[in-house]
Amino acid sequence: MQTGFAYTKLANHLASIAELSEADLDLLTRMPFTIDHFASHETILRSGDKSDHCCLLLQGYLCWRDTTSSMGQITSVYVPGDVPDLPALRSPAGANLKALGNVVVAFVPQWFFHEIASLSPAISDALALMSLIEAASLRHWLVNLGSRDSLTRAAHLFCEIALRLRVVGLARDFQFPSPFTQSDLAAACGISPVHANRTIQSLRRKDVLHWQSKWVTVTDWPALARLARFNPDYLHLRQPMASSPRPPATATSVGVETSVQLP
Amino acid sequence: MQTGFAYTKLANHLASIAELSEADLDLLTRMPFTIDHFASHETILRSGDKSDHCCLLLQGYLCWRDTTSSMGQITSVYVPGDVPDLPALRSPAGANLKALGNVVVAFVPQWFFHEIASLSPAISDALALMSLIEAASLRHWLVNLGSRDSLTRAAHLFCEIALRLRVVGLARDFQFPSPFTQSDLAAACGISPVHANRTIQSLRRKDVLHWQSKWVTVTDWPALARLARFNPDYLHLRQPMASSPRPPATATSVGVETSVQLP
DNA sequence: CGCTGAATTGATTAACCTCAACGGGGGTGG
DNA sequence: CCACCCCCGTTGAGGTTAATCAATTCAGCG
Numbered sequence: 092m093q094t095g096f097a098y099t100k101l102a103n104h105l106a107s108i109a110e111l112s113e114a115d116l117d118l119l120t121r122m123p124f125t126i127d128h129f130a131s132h133e134t135i136l137r138s139g140d141k142s143d144h145c146c147l148l149l150q151g152y153l154c155w156r157d158t159t160s161s162m163g164q165i166t167s168v169y170v171p172g173d174v175p176d177l178p179a180l181r182s183p184a185g186a187n188l189k190a191l192g193n194v195v196v197a198f199v200p201q202w203f204f205h206e207i208a209s210l211s212p213a214i215s216d217a218l219a220l221m222s223l224i225e226a227a228s229l230r231h232w233l234v235n236l237g238s239r240d241s242l243t244r245a246a247h248l249f250c251e252i253a254l255r256l257r258v259v260g261l262a263r264d265f266q267f268p269s270p271f272t273q274s275d276l277a278a279a280c281g282i283s284p285v286h287a288n289r290t291i292q293s294l295r296r297k298d299v300l301h302w303q304s305k306w307v308t309v310t311d312w313p314a315l316a317r318l319a320r321f322n323p324d325y326l327h328l329r330q331p332m333a334s335s336p337r338p339p340a341t342a343t344s345v346g347v348e349t350s351v352q353l354p
Numbered sequence: 355m356q357t358g359f360a361y362t363k364l365a366n367h368l369a370s371i372a373e374l375s376e377a378d379l380d381l382l383t384r385m386p387f388t389i390d391h392f393a394s395h396e397t398i399l400r401s402g403d404k405s406d407h408c409c410l411l412l413q414g415y416l417c418w419r420d421t422t423s424s425m426g427q428i429t430s431v432y433v434p435g436d437v438p439d440l441p442a443l444r445s446p447a448g449a450n451l452k453a454l455g456n457v458v459v460a461f462v463p464q465w466f467f468h469e470i471a472s473l474s475p476a477i478s479d480a481l482a483l484m485s486l487i488e489a490a491s492l493r494h495w496l497v498n499l500g501s502r503d504s505l506t507r508a509a510h511l512f513c514e515i516a517l518r519l520r521v522v523g524l525a526r527d528f529q530f531p532s533p534f535t536q537s538d539l540a541a542a543c544g545i546s547p548v549h550a551n552r553t554i555q556s557l558r559r560k561d562v563l564h565w566q567s568k569w570v571t572v573t574d575w576p577a578l579a580r581l582a583r584f585n586p587d588y589l590h591l592r593q594p595m596a597s598s599p600r601p602p603a604t605a606t607s608v609g610v611e612t613s614v615q616l617p
Numbered sequence: 618c619g620c621t622g623a624a625t626t627g628a629t630t631a632a633c634c635t636c637a638a639c640g641g642g643g644g645t646g647g
Numbered sequence: 648c649c650a651c652c653c654c655c656g657t658t659g660a661g662g663t664t665a666a667t668c669a670a671t672t673c674a675g676c677g
Contacts, residue, residue: 503664504664548665548667
């Protein structure tokens, strides 16, 4: 793990949603933190816990996992650069923050975020925008669970993860690690593990996505995005990737690659 | 409509989640606003609209309604005292703010909320808490759609509405207007209108709730809460109502009434 | 009185769940 | 090194929930 690793993750994330100056980035470098590791399905933050630290995800995936439902519904998934518990004084009632696969996190004192927000309007805006995006994400997920079938849900989940990874400079080739179990996917999509299995198989058969040995390869992004009815507007990205839900019929969409310029 | 009507609605709401001083309440009385009326299913705020005003709901119900799904998924429902678009610089992508039944709203300039937040830490906290509650609500609703059947979903919706109404001094007798159509209920619960009808009938047959001529009467709150697996913690109320999901077997729960003290 | 949107009902079909069983891979202890 | 085990993925069969289609009733309203 190289120097400034934690700083870079956060900076990449913030820069993806707001315009930051050199001075802003400089503020971030003063971030105090301690690094910790967790194994898959370990609990980082338990329901109702209070903490004066926030959890900056550096590597792997985290999720909020409901404790009241028998299946343990997953309500959000996070990628490196995210801060799942940023705005919360306490963790959401009835939900645990859990690791999906092995993860590396940085615990950052909460006052640091208040401080940089008070020192830089741009950063303050970016942090506020993070909360908005979180809420928009939840709304979007709600629409998925409420009105779409399992194939669409799963496809949408992979679309969102792929895009959010790309935004922070990961998964450039549409390949990314997926240490989730199929039961994890089921818990996120609100379906049974058995049906999750059959859904994955269907995606494989359609040749849009392959999930083997804890690694996902999106083989046909436009098709996947179309299948998922994926529209990335809700992520409020500064440089949105073409979703190509309906590419011109005369040409297969190859614009996806070229329309993306990551820092 | 009496003097201070709009002010009272907001004050009641804020007081239900935070401790406000006389000085705090005094700040609220200076709220500038203009009142407007909308008929059922009219759109108050269209997807992507920008506005320098927030929408304080005074009477009736509002909801965010998704525009991308054919069924028009409802992602949140609001009761008098709520400010659906408080934290947003713009309305959520792909969602319209719509009236459920006839409504009265007060449009309040956004700067007013920034101002009172900067003048009073208690109000600032209360407003922040509103956002947290909003997110918690979305998470909770997500769990419903992801892991519970239609009967539970519908029951939960009525539980939440009933409780939120009571918190702002309405529906004290567990009766409240429900100008929703059954299709609205369906859109909120992520089920078909036909199935919504059968779900309501089931609730009626179980004798927990009656919905007739645009009016709902909860006839057996403990049973309804149990059916809905309703736990009001996520609403972060200062004086939570007993949810009585599992009342002592020796006594039917009558504590519901007595445990609530509204201003 | 007829019109219109909403509520209701029945019948059929599709999506998904549950139960149950089996196979493979990676760890662990002998 | 092998035997064992456990978790995970996979498959099949049967049952349940809810969607869809279509028709009928009902209520408010000009």
